[in-house]
Amino acid sequence: MSQQVRTRFAPSPTGYLHIGGLRTALYCYLFTRKVGGAFLLRIEDTDRKRYVPEAEDYFIRALEWCGIQCDEGVHVGGDYGPYRQSDRKELYQKYVQQLVDTEKAYYAFDTPEELEAMREAAKQQGNHNIKYDAKTRLQMRNSLTLPEEEVQQLLNDGAPYVIRIKIEPNQEVTVNDLVRGLVTINSNEIDDKVMLKSDGMPTYHLANIVDDHSMKITHVIRGEEWLPSTPLHVLLYRAFGWEDTMPQFAHLPLILKPEGKGKLSKRDGDRLGFPVFPIAWTEEGADQPSKGFREMGFFSEAFVNFLAFLGWNPGTEQEIFTMEELTDAFTIERISKSGAKFDFNKAKWFNEQYLKNKSDAELTEAALAYAPEKLEELQICKEYVNGVWGLMKERVTFPSDIWTKAAYLFAKPDTYDAKVVRKKWKEERIPLFEDLKKRLAALDDFSSTNVETSIKAFIEETGLGFGNVLQVFRVMLAGTTKGPSVFDMAALLGKEEVVERMERGAKIFDEMNALLA
Ligand code: GLU
Numbered sequence: 177m178s179q180q181v182r183t184r185f186a187p188s189p190t191g192y193l194h195i196g197g198l199r200t201a202l203y204c205y206l207f208t209r210k211v212g213g214a215f216l217l218r219i220e221d222t223d224r225k226r227y228v229p230e231a232e233d234y235f236i237r238a239l240e241w242c243g244i245q246c247d248e249g250v251h252v253g254g255d256y257g258p259y260r261q262s263d264r265k266e267l268y269q270k271y272v273q274q275l276v277d278t279e280k281a282y283y284a285f286d287t288p289e290e291l292e293a294m295r296e297a298a299k300q301q302g303n304h305n306i307k308y309d310a311k312t313r314l315q316m317r318n319s320l321t322l323p324e325e326e327v328q329q330l331l332n333d334g335a336p337y338v339i340r341i342k343i344e345p346n347q348e349v350t351v352n353d354l355v356r357g358l359v360t361i362n363s364n365e366i367d368d369k370v371m372l373k374s375d376g377m378p379t380y381h382l383a384n385i386v387d388d389h390s391m392k393i394t395h396v397i398r399g400e401e402w403l404p405s406t407p408l409h410v411l412l413y414r415a416f417g418w419e420d421t422m423p424q425f426a427h428l429p430l431i432l433k434p435e436g437k438g439k440l441s442k443r444d445g446d447r448l449g450f451p452v453f454p455i456a457w458t459e460e461g462a463d464q465p466s467k468g469f470r471e472m473g474f475f476s477e478a479f480v481n482f483l484a485f486l487g488w489n490p491g492t493e494q495e496i497f498t499m500e501e502l503t504d505a506f507t508i509e510r511i512s513k514s515g516a517k518f519d520f521n522k523a524k525w526f527n528e529q530y531l532k533n534k535s536d537a538e539l540t541e542a543a544l545a546y547a548p549e550k551l552e553e554l555q556i557c558k559e560y561v562n563g564v565w566g567l568m569k570e571r572v573t574f575p576s577d578i579w580t581k582a583a584y585l586f587a588k589p590d591t592y593d594a595k596v597v598r599k600k601w602k603e604e605r606i607p608l609f610e611d612l613k614k615r616l617a618a619l620d621d622f623s624s625t626n627v628e629t630s631i632k633a634f635i636e637e638t639g640l641g642f643g644n645v646l647q648v649f650r651v652m653l654a655g656t657t658k659g660p661s662v663f664d665m666a667a668l669l670g671k672e673e674v675v676e677r678m679e680r681g682a683k684i685f686d687e688m689n690a691l692l693a
Pocket residue numbers: 186187188220384396397398399402
């Protein structure tokens with residue numbers, strides 16, 4: 177029987193989750209779900225200097241919002257825990273000791289000043305790329321150069337030390353990346369990286385490998401920025417004797433700035449007015465949280481759909497995918513090698529597609545959170561807002577948009593299109609519009625069809641022409657020439673309101689023209 181697929185999302189709690197990180201989680205999740213494997217959340221919190229306590233909870237909430245469910249992890253437990261690296265210190269110490277005992281790693285006692293002096297001396301001789309490696313390690317203060325008794329003495333005295341991996345020179349290291357193909361480098365390019373820091377904490381490299389091994393991870397799916405570290409990871413698997421069960425690697429392309437060059441950053445979002453994180457996040461020292469996609473009014477399904485397409489495509493024309501459909505369609509082979517340009521308009525397009533398919537009631541609930549005033553103050557009820565959705569669904573991007581784009585459906589217009597008034601509100605036509613108002617006021621059933629029939633009959637009888645009547649009527653109701661069907665709009669506003677708006681409009685149109693005269 178083949179081995180169960182196990183993947184992990186392993187963010188470091190140093191701040192908010194950039195959408196690139198979330199995309200990594202999504203791809204991992206889709207890949208794993210498709211084959212019925214286990215997806216876990218591991219918190220890589222070994223860098224205590226950059227540790228941000230709120231970040232872990234933020235990751236969990238962001239994943240939940242997107243509907244990415246973890247089978248194991250800090251918040252749900254599991255058989256391979258603990259899932260927070262700071263709770264696994266002993267394990268790393270045990271394994272790093274194993275490396276020392278098998279002479280794959282060694283103690284290094286060099287002080288920061290000594291390391292600096294080594295770099296300085298090399299620079300003097302024109303070598304700017306000096307590394308702690310096979311060429312230099314024998315000139316340094318470590319357990320390879322010091323007599324055994326001295327090493328023991330230093331350890332007994334509690335002298336500060338780090339443990340470094342001993343990279344053998346001139347080895348070919350090949351990584352068969354599932355996205356990029358074969359990547360080969362020579363071990364001469366890798367330095368004797370620190371595995372255990374002087375504070376007793378493991379480095380990312382050690383903890384990551386020990387955890388992936390002990391959590392039986394089969395596939396490491398992560399951002400491209402980790403590709404350069406992967407040969408070192410391969411050497412670490414070798415040093416531990418774990419090469420046979422080494423996971424497969426897939427490195428995801430970068431998410432690029434909208435202009436196409438360079439990695440998308442929070443600054444690009446600030447500069448161009450879009451979020452780069454899924455849900456709101458309060459930066460240290462800031463008094464206001466920065467909005468995420470959720471707070472901007474994105475539906476999580478639309479956001480996930482958009483995210484899935486940032487670096488992957490199904491190879492067909494289909495663009496709208498539910499999470500289930502994404503799971504079925506997703507393959508690592510269809511992840512692109514080149515960076516994916518972030519396109520906020522495309523994100524909005526996805527939201528519009530999902531918005532159109534929501535029920536009026538659902539949209540009303542979503543819009544209420546953004547209402548400028550309470551419904552009672554606006555003198556409307558939820559059913560009325562449902563009716564607004566019936567008219568506006570095809571015309572907005574976010575649920576909150578109705579309060580601005582259809583403000584005239586909630587209150588009488590503030591302004592009226594001056595061009596229409598100047599051109600079409602003619603002295604001789606004023607009595608005719610008075611007549612139209614009376615006809616509408618006389619309708620028993622103020623349905624859209626009845627309003628339409630009545631207005632069309634009026635146009636025919638008066639010979640005024642469609643444009644002359646409908647534009648004026650629309651501006652009376654809405655102030656503007658744009659918007660949904662004017663008959664539907666009238667029916668929604670109701671007879672009384674339409675009559676009031678016609679009277680108010682006529683009065684203001686007169687005043688506007690008087691000013692021009
Ligand atoms: N902690 C690393 C990060 O923050 C994880 C990289 C990996 O998946 O190996 O991205």
